[in-house]
Structure formats: structure tokens, C-alpha cells
């Protein structure tokens with residue numbers, strides 16, 4: 001497209017990463033995939049780590065490839081999953097690979113903190129963040145408890161998007177949306193909560209200046225320019241928590257519409273102007289994560305396609321090469337389709353064998369034993385969509401209004417069976433699209449920062465116009 005502008009989005013998810021080029025011609029947006037790679041965590045003894053060095057290598061490879069394709073790159077934006085971080089020492093050296101949020105070192109840590117330092121009611125009232133065993137607050141406390149020297153050496157904490165940006169620009173900061181997943185922020189002030197850190201005995205000095213999406217955070221260092229062949233390209237802070245970018249790119253039709261970002265995790269909620277913390281939202285474990293343009297993402301985490309991903313990994317490792325479309329087809333065709341699991345049950349957090357975990361769960365719950373690929377998969381699909389129904393009911397009870405539609409985005413919408421089942425089980429119209437929502441939200445913030453797009457509302461129209469949505473109406477189920 002003549003006179004187009006080009007933006008690079010680096011999007012890192014728990015199962016894989018991609019470097020994509022966004023092309024904007026003043027009317028429409030087009031995406032071009034430049035580099036895609038698997039994200040394979042590494043088990044070291046009993047500890048699960050992210051392979052950060054390889055992810056950074058793949059990132060730089062992707063940047064080099066973009067430079068080969070397009071000479072005029074306007075800027076770069078980075079988004080990743082939440083909660084995880086790297087620690088730098090006083091020489092700005094990385095003190096070890098970042099832990100994976102499914103690592104078992106945080107077991108019972110949440111309870112230890114709420115039994116000894118601050119009650120759950122008070123912690124929730126301060127932070128508005130849902131209880132998840134791997135919240136950054138709990139991970140840092142585990143570091144203090146099990147590897148105190150690590151925290152003593154640490155001078156800087158950088159969440160993963162901040163950490164990638166640091167190795168590109170040399171600048172240190174914490175971006176607000178990813179920081180909002182940590183349970184270290186005060187939801188009322190949208191700033192760090194020093195009393196909380198003190199109460200738990202954690203060093204506030206490692207936390208960096210909080211910056212908001214839309215700010216230029218630096219330009220590529222000379223060394224990175226030489227390594228990638230790119231020029232002095234600016235790095236823009238975007239909604240660096242992938243879900244924040246996904247929600248930014250979701251063309252919400254009305255204020256009563258819900259979004260459902262569907263990947264390894266399913267994040268289901270609504271967009272609000274201010275946080276909501278009360279007894280009902282606490283009891284239903286809803287979270288208040290920061291969004292772009294000062295919005296609040298009032299949502300709940302549901303274990304999503306992680307179950308299907310692990311089933312596929314299990315079958316592949318046992319010589320049964322099978323793709324996601326085939327798994328979905330066999331689930332839809334399962335003869336005995338009465339199986340259902342609770343995907344958020346602890347047994348599914350990081351089992352060695354996901355198929356065995358599902359068989360045991362169904363057996364223990366008197367459902368009989370799922371045997372075929374279809375039966376095991378349908379148990380997961382029923383579990384995931386059943387959770388969606390519970391979350392929607394919880395939202396309507398807390399918010400006091402009816403959700404009018406669910407905007408479903410992310411990799412999971414490539415599965416038409418899942419989209420239709422979501423409509424059927426929740427009784428809500430599902431509007432599916434775009435697939436690459438995190439990437440598009442990332443590029444949208446770069447367009448807004450560049451003044452090419454006025455604001456979020458205009459950006460969502462651009463995405464709706466350029467990518468559209470597919471509608472699924474609830475159907476009666478046998």
C-alpha cells in the first residue's frame with residue numbers, strides 16, 4: 001500500500017511468541033507475520049524457568065527480519081503474559097532466568113502471607129487483584145523465603161515486557177498494565193503500595209518508575225542497531241500486559257458487552273472507568289487489572305486452552321501427531337459427551353500427564369473414565385465453557401446489569417466449535433474476532449502514540465473495519 005507506515009509488535013504468550021508487522025495506510029490496517037517461535041519453558045531439577053535468553057534471541061531474529069522486509073519502521077511495541085519478572089543486580093546484570101508462574105515454589109505462600117502479615121480482605125481492598133497462587137507479590141515472598149540472597153542482590157525488578165525493552169534500549173521502568181497484574185499496586189491510587197511491601201517485608205527499592213501506555217521509552221541501542229540492522233527505532237510502551245492489548249483491540253459494541261481473550265488462559269470480563277472492590281467481587285475472585293487510556297479490566301482468569309495444549313503435547317509425545325482442528329472435531333463428535341472437569345482445579349495446574357489427570361478427575365467425580373481423544377477433549381471443552389457461564393453469572397450479579405454479548409478474541413477463536421459452545425452454554429451472542437488481538441492492540445497504541453489514530457474508540461473502529469467479526473448465536477444443546 002503506497003505511503004504506508006510500519007509498526008513492529010512483539011507478542012509473547014505462554015505457548016509461543018510472534019513478531020508481526022502492522023501496515024497502516026491511513027484507512028486500513030494489515031498484519032504481516034515476520035517470525036513465529038515456540039515458547040518452551042525449561043525444568044531445571046524441580047524448578048520451572050522461562051528460557052529468557054532464547055526468547056530474546058528469537059526477538060532479535062524477528063527484528064532483523066523486519067528490517068530486511070521494511071526499511072521504514074516507525075516504532076516497536078512489546079507485550080507478554082503477566083506476573084513474571086527478572087531481577088537485575090547493581091551492575092544491571094540479570095540474576096538468573098525468570099521463574100515460570102507454574103513453578104511450585106509459590107505453593108501455600110499466599111496462605112502464609114494472609115495468615116501472618118495482611119488479611120485477604122485487606123489485601124484485596126488495597127489491590128483489587130484476584131487470588132492466584134503466582135501473583136508477583138507471592139513470587140517475591142517465595143524468593144525472599146527460599147533464596148534471600150537473590151533479593152538482597154537485586155536492585156531492579158522488571159516485568160517481562162520491561163525486561164525485553166531494557167535489553168533493547170537500556171532504559172528501566174515498569175509499565176502500568178503489566179504491573180497491575182502483580183498485586184503490588186494500590187488499585188485506588190494506581191501506584192505502588194509501600195505499606196503493603198513493608199507489611200510483607202519486601203524491598204520497595206527494586207520497583208521502578210511506573211509509566212503508562214503510549215509513552216516513548218527509548219530507542220534501540222547502538223549495539224542492538226548493529227545486531228539487527230535496524231536504525232534508531234523508538235520503543236513505545238503499549239498495553240504491555242498481553243490481555244491489556246487484547247482488550248484494547250476488542251471492538252466492544254456497548255458498555256454492557258463482555259470481552260473474552262482466549263489463549264492459554266481465558267480472561268473474561270468487562271471494561272470499566274474505575275476499580276470495583278466489594279465483598280461480592282472478592283468472594284467471586286474478580287480482579288481489577290489496568291487497561292490502556294486509564295480503563296480498568298474487571299475480569300476473571302479461567303484456565304483456558306492450557307488443558308488442550310497439554311493434552312496435545314501428551315499425545316504428540318506418545319506418537320499421536322494431532323492438530324488442534326482435529327482435536328476439536330473429535331470432541332464435537334464424541335459419543336459419550338457427558339464428561340466435564342473444573343479446569344481451575346489444582347490438579348490441572350501443571351500435571352505430568354494431563355490425560356491421566358482428566359481420567360482421574362472424571363473417575364473421582366463418578367462420570368466414568370473418558371478414553372478416546374474426543375472424550376478427553378470434550379471434558380475440557382465442557383469445563384472451560386462451564387466456567388465461562390459461571391463468570392458471566394458472577395459479572396451480572398456483581399454489576400447489576402445483563403451482559404448483552406461476548407466479544408471473543410485471540411488464538412482460541414480459530415476453533416469454531418469452542419465459539420459455538422461458548423454461545424450455547426452462556427446463552428449469549430458471541431462475536432468472534434480478531435485472532436491476533438494482542439498484536440493489534442499493541443500496534444494500536446503505537447498508532448495512537450504517533451498521533452495517527454485519535455484514541456481507543458477510533459482504533460477499535462479501525463480494527464473492526466480491517467478485520468471484522470464472526471457471529472455465533474446460542475443454539476439449544478441436546
Ligand SMILES: C[C@H](O)[C@H](O)[C@@H](O)C(=O)CO
Nearest residue numbers: 081082083101242243265
Ligand atoms: C499468569 C497469566 O499469564 C496471567 O494471569 C494472565 O493474565 C495472562 O497474562 C494471560 O496471558
